[in-house]
Amino acid sequence: MTIQWFPGHMAKARREVTEKLKYVDIVFELVDARLPLSSRNPMMDEIVQQKPRLVLLNKGDLADPHETQKWRQYFENKGYTALIINSHEGKGIKNIVPTCKEILKEKRDRQQARGMKPQAIRAMVIGIPNVGKSTLMNRLVKKNIAKTGNKPGVTKGQQWLKAGNDLELLDTPGILWPKFEDQTIGKKLALTGAIKDNLLHLDDLALYALEFFSKHYPEALKKRYDLTDEDLALEGVELLLLITKKRGFRDDYERASEKIIFEIRSGMLGTFTLDRYSEMKEELNGETTND
Known part of the structure; x- marks a missing residue:
């Protein structure tokens, strides 16, 4: 079983993400807690570069809690702040904004020292298809604004959403890499629904x-x-x-x-x-x- 899936809109999405990084303060990298490494786009570091990042291990309710703690510590050891969340039920969501403020504290302190009024944090939500981006955004915004669906490829464009006074979100389509060098990764992604069933x-x-x-x-x-x-x-x-x-x-x-x-x-x-x-x-x- 050879799995490859890279619709044209994904290539376009990568270009748009790169172009719009300059407008955001932080990137929310959403991964599936059931496969925290395999659900990361290997081009993510290349795309995001040095932009501050918060790793969100979503669908924590479906993952083995013992393994999830290991992976959270792994990301922390890599220098990223990581939170375990369940966007479907809203668990862990309340920790996102305070954590963002902590990550961006030095920058915001410098702005305040220059007399600038605190601005809403502008964040980009990014991840592979079906990892729960739209569900997370709807939870943060507290409205069903972002389109959701239990299948990959629902979000096709980019949109800004206001989440209270402290956070503004830029949604992006799921970005998957052109091919899987390791077919086991493809099987893992397929088993969790990140790849359309009619392709395998x-x-x-x-x-x-x-x-x-x-x-x-x-x-x-x-x-x-x-x-x-x-x-x-x-x-x-x-x-x-x-x-x-x-x-x-x-x-x-x-x-x-x-x-x-x-x-x-x-x-x-x-x-x-x-x-x-x-x-x-x-x-x-x-x-x-x-x-």
Whole structure:
């Protein structure tokens, strides 16, 4: 399964982001807490450059809390301030503005010393598709202004939104890189819904999911699909066929694959994190990882 997806509007969005960085004080980099590294655009540092940044690990309610804390500390160690949030339910949102003020304290102090009145912080919200940008912005603005949708590619243009007296937000379309050098990253993104389902084979994705859960969350699989330890020892295809029969789909493994993916995305197998901190040494540029 080779996954590549780079619609033309994404190339345009990257140019627009680069052009409008000069108008903002800080960048909100939104990542999916279930895959904090894989859901980062590898061009992000090149695009954002030295602009102050706040990393927001969104969908924290769906992620393995133990792994999420490791990743939050990872970003802190890299020099970024990081917050764990759940924009859908509004958890952690109230910490964003105070944190921004702290990050920008020196700049705002200098402005005040020159007699300038405090201005609203202007922030750019950026991230890959379906990471929750529009939901976050609606929470901050407290209105359903930004378009939302549980599929990638909903936001197509840029818009400024006023979030109270302290914050103004610039929305941007999700930016994904042209291709995935590591197809595992593509599978992770696909499993969390960052890539349109019609661009991939759902049975291949379900096989990847079953292999991952068998290794890292076997109890969740056993509970959800009434499996035994012996069942989990089956090869991927055999396990998929077994679940297909148990769910009453006879030999319709494609339908079963779709159901498995839906249930994983919906949290029916519990919280999970696809990016395992202790396993991603190469992506972490040789940094030492700790359990």
